Amino acid sequence: MANVVVIGAQWGDEGKGKITDLLSKSADVVVRYQGGVNAGHTVVVKDQTFKLHLIPSGILYPDTECIIGCGTVIDPRVLIGEIEQLEKLNISIDNLLISETAHVTMPYHRLIDQASEERRGDHKIGTTGRGIGPTYADKSERTGIRVIDLMEPELLRKKIHWTVEYKNVLLEKLYDLPPLDPEPIIQEYLAYADRLRPHVVDSSLKIYDAIQRKRNILFEGAQGTLLDLDHGTYPYVTSSNPVAGGACVGTGVGPTMIDRVIGVAKAYTTRVGEGPFPTELHGTMGELLCDRGAEFGTTTGRKRRCGWFDAVIGRYAVRINGLDCLAITKLDVLDELDEINVCVAYEVDGKKCYDFPSNSRQFARCQPIYKTIPGWKQSTAHCRSLEDLPPQALDYLKFLAELMEVPIAIVSLGASRDQTIIVEDPIHGPKRALLYTDGALRSKAAN
Numbered sequence: 001m002a003n004v005v006v007i008g009a010q011w012g013d014e015g016k017g018k019i020t021d022l023l024s025k026s027a028d029v030v031v032r033y034q035g036g037v038n039a040g041h042t043v044v045v046k047d048q049t050f051k052l053h054l055i056p057s058g059i060l061y062p063d064t065e066c067i068i069g070c071g072t073v074i075d076p077r078v079l080i081g082e083i084e085q086l087e088k089l090n091i092s093i094d095n096l097l098i099s100e101t102a103h104v105t106m107p108y109h110r111l112i113d114q115a116s117e118e119r120r121g122d123h124k125i126g127t128t129g130r131g132i133g134p135t136y137a138d139k140s141e142r143t144g145i146r147v148i149d150l151m152e153p154e155l156l157r158k159k160i161h162w163t164v165e166y167k168n169v170l171l172e173k174l175y176d177l178p179p180l181d182p183e184p185i186i187q188e189y190l191a192y193a194d195r196l197r198p199h200v201v202d203s204s205l206k207i208y209d210a211i212q213r214k215r216n217i218l219f220e221g222a223q224g225t226l227l228d229l230d231h232g233t234y235p236y237v238t239s240s241n242p243v244a245g246g247a248c249v250g251t252g253v254g255p256t257m258i259d260r261v262i263g264v265a266k267a268y269t270t271r272v273g274e275g276p277f278p279t280e281l282h283g284t285m286g287e288l289l290c291d292r293g294a295e296f297g298t299t300t301g302r303k304r305r306c307g308w309f310d311a312v313i314g315r316y317a318v319r320i321n322g323l324d325c326l327a328i329t330k331l332d333v334l335d336e337l338d339e340i341n342v343c344v345a346y347e348v349d350g351k352k353c354y355d356f357p358s359n360s361r362q363f364a365r366c367q368p369i370y371k372t373i374p375g376w377k378q379s380t381a382h383c384r385s386l387e388d389l390p391p392q393a394l395d396y397l398k399f400l401a402e403l404m405e406v407p408i409a410i411v412s413l414g415a416s417r418d419q420t421i422i423v424e425d426p427i428h429g430p431k432r433a434l435l436y437t438d439g440a441l442r443s444k445a446a447n
Contacts, residue, residue: 002259003217004426005247008224009263009317011233011271012039012242013295013304015329015412016264020220021057022410022420023262028215029065030058031207033250034240035222036073036105036135038128048089054079056220059086059096065210067097067203071240071250073135074098074147075105076192083195098196099203100148106160107185108167109134115175125236125274136239147200150193160186204252211257219247219258225317234360236275244321262409262426263323265314267331267396270295270304276364279307279343293333308341308370311403316356318406325426327410328397332419337375340396343368344403373399380413385421 006023008014024030037053050060054074058064068074083093109131116134117127127133138144143163149156161182168179210217223242226232231243241249244261248254268289271277281289286306289295295304317323334340346353346366357363376390383389389397389411401408411421 003211003219003253003257005219005221005244005258005261005321007221007244007247007261007263007317007321007323008227008242009265009314009321009323009326010224010269010310011226011277012222012224012238013270013272014224014264014266015327016220016222017052017057018329018412018415018417018420019262019264019327019410020218021060022417022422023218023426024056024058024061024064026216026425027058027064027218029067029207029210029217030056030220031067031069031203031217031247031251032056032072032220032222033069033247034071034242035238036132037075037078037130038132038238039222050086050089052082055082055086055093055096058218058220059093060091062092062095065095065097065206067201067206067251068099068102069203069207069251070099070101071246072099073103073105073132073139073240075130076150076189076196080192080195093199096199097201097203097206098147098199100146100151100200101203102147103135103139103144104147104150104189105131105135106145106163106189108164108171108180109138111171111177111180112167112175115171115177119175127273133239147196150189151197151200153190153193156189156193157186160189207251207253211253219251219253221246225263225320226313228320231320233275233363236273236360244323260324260426261321262325262327263317263321263406264327264329265309265317266293266329267309267334267400268293269307269310269313271307272302272304276360276366277305277307278312278346278363278366278368279310279341280305281307288336289333292336293330308343308368309400310343310368311400312343312346312354312356314400314404315354318404323406325407325409325424326401326404327412327426328400328408329412331393331397331411332380332413334375334396335379335381336377338377340373340375341370342373342399342403344371345369371399381419383413383421384418386411386423389421 056066059066112134113131114129164182171177221242223238227238228243289306348366374392376392409426413419
């Protein structure tokens with residue numbers, strides 16, 4: 001039995017959806033623990049592409065229980081849309097469960113999110129405009145509406161009437177927007193409640209029961225470490241905690257119940273939205289990585305900024321999350337390159353810096369110090385074991401493992417499930433017995 005957390009080790013969009021989907025085969029329960037519809041993951045199975053924002057990737061396995069935890073914020077409109085999309089594809093949602101204490105995104109959250117970002121002008125943070133930040137703000141302000149409130153019609157009416165009146169002051173006075181009428185919102189959300197009611201549970205109790213029965217549980221985060229509200233590149237961060245510690249808070253599980261933590265990182269680095277990005281590439285090379293990696297956001301369609309692999313933020317992710325191992329994705333994107341740069345340290349204010357600076361202004365001044373690695377100039381798309389990889393590609397992975405001081409458990413070489421090398425099963429395999437820098441190899445092809 002193992003309870004495993006999967007987190008993004010960069011700025012999100014690392015390929016967590018595919019890795020979670022792969023690991024879900026060994027999991028009995030998959031739990032989404034934070035974020036909202038601002039996150040998105042794409043899973044490709046037998047030429048079918050699934051784009052999900054709220055529903056855990058494990059939904060594609062009929063026997064896997066999928067739980068949306070209390071740390072998420074739920075837009076019922078989007079969630080129901082995902083449910084209907086899956087049902088059209090004959091994928092059962094009988095095993096989908098929703099935490100009764102998760103907070104709900106309302107129409108005024110989306111309006112405030114968009115209006116607030118517009119008012120920021122040159123100080124924009126790159127929000128998706130989906131209302132996630134304002135939903136979490138209401139949660140902290142203790143004025144939020146939770147899923148459990150949707151289940152009680154009279155209470156919901158009272159709460160929406162009061163909250164809309166409160167929010168209309170902001171909409172009119174601060175953002176110069178027309179006020180909202182609470183009645184259509186009430187009717188809309190009562191309909192959502194009826195649709196979602198069969199799936200609503202005490203999720204913490206459900207998860208604890210699964211732990212007691214020694215079931216394998218996979219905790220799935222959204223976004224990435226560097227977007228964490230407390231530990232990311234503030235203020236260019238999300239409104240929740242994607243780091244491993246967020247899995248405990250966002251599900252109601254104690255830290256002693258987590259067995260291991262798997263980090264997911266691309267073989268290069270990407271970022272969406274605003275904020276410093278030391279290894280960002282402009283011009284031809286940046287465009288090449290973007291085109292080959294199809295670097296466009298699942299949620300917004302925005303073009304992702306691309307750069308070389310940054311081992312400084314990688315080591316930071318290892319430290320902040322207590323990573324046991326790594327999954328490296330999109331190695332194949334580098335197949336055509338003669339040379340590959342890896343950022344091993346920063347230069348800031350005339351000094352060499354090996355650790356991620358917590359001062360955001362200092363981070364913005366960081367210049368990357370690179371080590372150049374030979375490319376392999378051949379396709380890796382067909383590789384299904386470490387032995388199949390070109391020697392230079394294997395050397396690249398070993399170098400990353402050495403820099404990050406953590407073994408690599410999984411290597412992804414494309415979007416499909418089968419385009420994967422499982423070095424060691426991160427759920428059932430021995431801890432820290434994976435791909436080490438001393439050349440030890442253990443691998444098997446993904447099913």
